[in-house]
Amino acid sequence: MALSEDLFFLDPAFEGSLQSQIRQIVASAILSRRFLPGERLPSSRKLAKHLGISRITVTLSYQELVADGYLATRSRSGYFVADDAPTSTFDGTTADRTDKVDWSTALQRRYTGAPMVAKSFNWQSYPYPFIYGQADPQLFSHSNWRLCAHQALGKKEFDSLTSDYAEEDDAQLIDFIARHTLTRRGIQANRDQILLTVGAQNALWMVGQLLLGKGRKAAFENPGYPGVRDILRHTDCALAPVDIDENGMIPDLVPLDTDVVFTTPSHHAPTAATMPMARRHALLELASAQDMIVVEDDYEFEMSFLNAPSPALKSLDTEGRVIYVGSFSKSLFPGLRLGYLVGSEPLIRQARALRTTVLRHPPGHMQRTTANFLALGHYDALIRRMKDAYFERRQVMAKALEEHELTVAGSASFGGSSFWMRAPDHVDTIDLARSLKAEGVLIEPGAPFFEGPDGPRNHYRLAYSSIDSRMIPKGISIISKTIRNF
Structure with a gap:
């Protein structure tokens, strides 16, 4: 250099x-x-x-x-x-550079300390990675993505790389979402009702900023997605954790003075339960009677390979009460950070303005590359490969779990990419995960999914999205042995 x-x-x-x-x-x-x-x-x-x-x-x-x-x-x-040039052990601190700011006073908001699911960025170096949400390089079509990216970087589509979209989004990508992705979920939406976001997390954050604050109340699933809980805390609203069962969120437990309900009806996080149609209608009826807004995080709906996916809550909504959140980050790859928000035009108008204030828009070349990947049919082919692979891995894992007598606390009847597990009461799965990591096995402890410090600590999640089916039996055997030795 x-x-x-x-x-x-x-x-x-x-x-x-x-x-x-x-x-x-x-x-x-x-x-x-x-x-x-x-x-x-x-x-x-x-x-x-x-x-x-x-x-x-x-x-x-x-x-x-x-x-x-x-x-x-x-x-x-x-x-x-010089290759052997002198170096200094000087750490760069001097009396003149001492930080004299009282940050405990200066910082008006603190975003650290929330319990989150720890991620192992070197997960591919472990032989038994039962971790959730990572792309499997054996399934993803690198060559087709590269061709789509090359097309987006070409002279013909130069604007997609260099233009400042300001408040707008890539028209091709919005058109595909409206005409293909949403229609598969039974949702009708025009381009003014769709906004691209930097993943589902960004979409949920914008909804929280726009709808919640002091004097408002938000209900959310317990256990549930930790990211939602953290977003809600920073809105200063009242929090109402709602227990779930084998069918997801229980509408009868939602407080009647709730303003906004956050739910994952297709595949509940983390149990992978799918909310039945009767319960979906009950939730919408409650929202209508109590003037609530429902935020539907529809992640993993594509992974319904055991049964046909149920209609989205948004498709059943006749009053504009449901805000729909989707993402390509799980189905393509998490580093893509590209999602979308669907709702009534007044909401999307304000969300668009908020997005412009914070980050203007997701990178244009990523929008166009994704649009090309979708339009050329590569996305649908990828989803088919993933469904086939997940079905096989799920069958192998279910058999191994049964053979080793490990307790399944939640297994999706529609598909998904993971099992929600329960260890014996005396096992803290944070300690279990630490022990298993030394054996080359990665799992996700369940404590971060529960509200409050007093939640159960013996749950864990086993995903099969990133592990070869041939490695699953041995990995499950190691988990079983380690639990018995605890």
Whole structure:
């Protein structure tokens, strides 16, 4: 890497010669590791012109640094930071740089400390990754995605890469969502009722910001998605955790003074339960009678491979009370961070303005690449491959769980990508996860899904979305053995 001459500037207050000042600039940068071994310095001609000094001054400074071991020369290539250049153990702190801000007073809001599901970013290095929400490289079509990205970066679609969309979204992607994705869920929506978001989390956050605050109440599933609970806490609204059973959220337990209800009816997080039609209608009737708004997070609806997916709550809504949240991050890959919000035009208008204030819009080239991937049929082909693979893995895992007598607390009757498990009462699954990690097995402890510090600690989630079916039996065997030894 070549270092730019713009990194150098002279200090008029420096007490010493120009030659010694250049020497100090370079030596200090090397000692502090701002200049790294192997990096090429600007030529003496370029640096002299940039600083407005003679070339011989720069050359002499460089030669001194070579003599002291800071720089090395290469024939006809210039000066480089020496591979064995001196380094400093100086940690960069001085009395003059002590942070004197009282951050405990200055910070008016704190976003740390919420219980969240820990993610292992090196999960692929483990032989038994029973983790949720990661893309399986064996299933994803790298070549087709690359071609779609190449198309989005081409001259013909140059605007998708370079344009500032301002408040708008990629018209091709919005059109596909309206005409294909939503219609499969029985939802009719025009482009003014759809907004692209940076994943479902961003969509849920905007809904919370727009609908909730002091004096308002939000109901949510318990156990449930930790991200929703954290979003709600920062709105200062009253929180109403609602217990779930094998059919998801129980409408009769929703407080009558609730303003907004958050639910995952297709595949409840984390139990994967699917809300039956009678309960969906009961929830909508309650919302109508009590003037509530329902936020439907419809994640994993594509993974209904055991039975046909039930109609979305939004498709049953005749009063505009349901706000629909969808995402491509789970079905394509989590790093995509692309979702969508569907609701009445007044809501979407305000959400669009809020999005513009915070981040303007999701990256245009990612929108267009996704639009190409969807329109060319690659997405549907990917979903078919995922369904087939998940069905096989689920069968293998169900058999292994039964053989090892592990307790399933929640298994989706429609599909999904995980089992919700319960260990014996004396087992804290946070400790269990730590022990299993040493054995090459990754699981997700269940405590973060429950509201409050007193929730059960013996639940855990086992996903089969990122593990080869051949590895499942051995992984389950290790889990069973570890639990027995606890």
